[in-house]
Amino acid sequence: MSAKHILFGFHAVTVRLKTAPQSISEIHFEGARRDQRMRQFLDRAREAGAKLVESDGERLAALAGNSRHQGVVARCTAVAQQHSLDDVLDGVEGAPLVLVLDGVTDPHNLGACLRVADGAGAHAVVAPKDHAVGLNATVAKVASGAAETVPYLMVTNLARTLNELKERNIWVIGTSDQAEKSIYDLDLKGPVALVLGAEGEGMRQLTAKTCDELVRIPMQGAVESLNVSVAAGVCLYEALRQRGAGSR
Numbered sequence: 001m002s003a004k005h006i007l008f009g010f011h012a013v014t015v016r017l018k019t020a021p022q023s024i025s026e027i028h029f030e031g032a033r034r035d036q037r038m039r040q041f042l043d044r045a046r047e048a049g050a051k052l053v054e055s056d057g058e059r060l061a062a063l064a065g066n067s068r069h070q071g072v073v074a075r076c077t078a079v080a081q082q083h084s085l086d087d088v089l090d091g092v093e094g095a096p097l098v099l100v101l102d103g104v105t106d107p108h109n110l111g112a113c114l115r116v117a118d119g120a121g122a123h124a125v126v127a128p129k130d131h132a133v134g135l136n137a138t139v140a141k142v143a144s145g146a147a148e149t150v151p152y153l154m155v156t157n158l159a160r161t162l163n164e165l166k167e168r169n170i171w172v173i174g175t176s177d178q179a180e181k182s183i184y185d186l187d188l189k190g191p192v193a194l195v196l197g198a199e200g201e202g203m204r205q206l207t208a209k210t211c212d213e214l215v216r217i218p219m220q221g222a223v224e225s226l227n228v229s230v231a232a233g234v235c236l237y238e239a240l241r242q243r244g245a246g247s248r
């Protein structure tokens with residue numbers, strides 16, 4: 001029998017409803033929530049044929065293991081992630097926030113990046129297939145659940161994907177400790193993709209050239225750069241702060 005997993009929050013469960021509805025055995029929802037987002041979610045879940053179980057906030061928190069469930073918790077089986085960029089971005093409400101990792105091969109770093117992406121509410125993490133680590137057990141453990149909640153897209157051609165993001169009016173911002181402009185001088189409230197590079201070399205040249213803009217995180221001490229997951233945290237949380245979600 002396949003292992004049971006818990007998914008929670010509108011985004012994670014909606015993505016799973018779209019990509020693998022058959023993997024969801026039941027969705028527990030907070031009956032007291034009757035707002036438009038919940039009504040739309042329940043309509044979508046019914047359309048997908050999901051079994052719905054009415055519940056309350058306390059029981060949902062026990063099921064999810066925390067209180068950040070937004071009134072929606074799904075019991076499901078694990079599936080291999082098969083998201084497409086279109087699947088993920090079409091379901092986004094508001095301005096997309098995407099993390100792109102060019103050449104992160106250390107599973108601990110990928111796990112930590114997924115974890116911080118989840119924390120900051122990023123809609124997806126994108127990486128090149130031939131230049132990255134996959135979602136292995138170490139990644140999943142370090143990610144602390146975020147490997148299930150954040151869509152991880154491994155793409156064949158990263159530069160092409162960055163151009164597709166631009167076609168969707170997503171501003172592609174590369175990061176490098178050599179860049180002149182500071183991340184704190186950017187307006188990150190609109191649709192953005194933040195591109196980070198590999199542990200040793202940083203972003204590949206073509207990746208950097210494809211970005212709309214390059215920015216640095218100010219460094220005050222003797223070291224030149226931050227660990228990639230720390231840099232991802234700084235950038236994503238600056239976007240979150242600017243979007244006014246920092247006090248939640």
Ligand SMILES: C[S@@+](CC[C@H](N)C(=O)[O-])C[C@H]1O[C@@H](n2cnc3c(N)ncnc32)[C@H](O)[C@@H]1O
Pocket residue numbers: 175176177178195196197198199200201202203215216217218219224225226227228229231
């Ligand atoms: C360990 S750093 C690699 C440093 C490498 N020397 C370079 O040229 O980018 C890994 C990644 O974290 C991000 N990063 C780390 N420190 C940064 C900083 N101070 N400013 C901007 N990005 C930074 C960049 O995306 C970088 O490619």
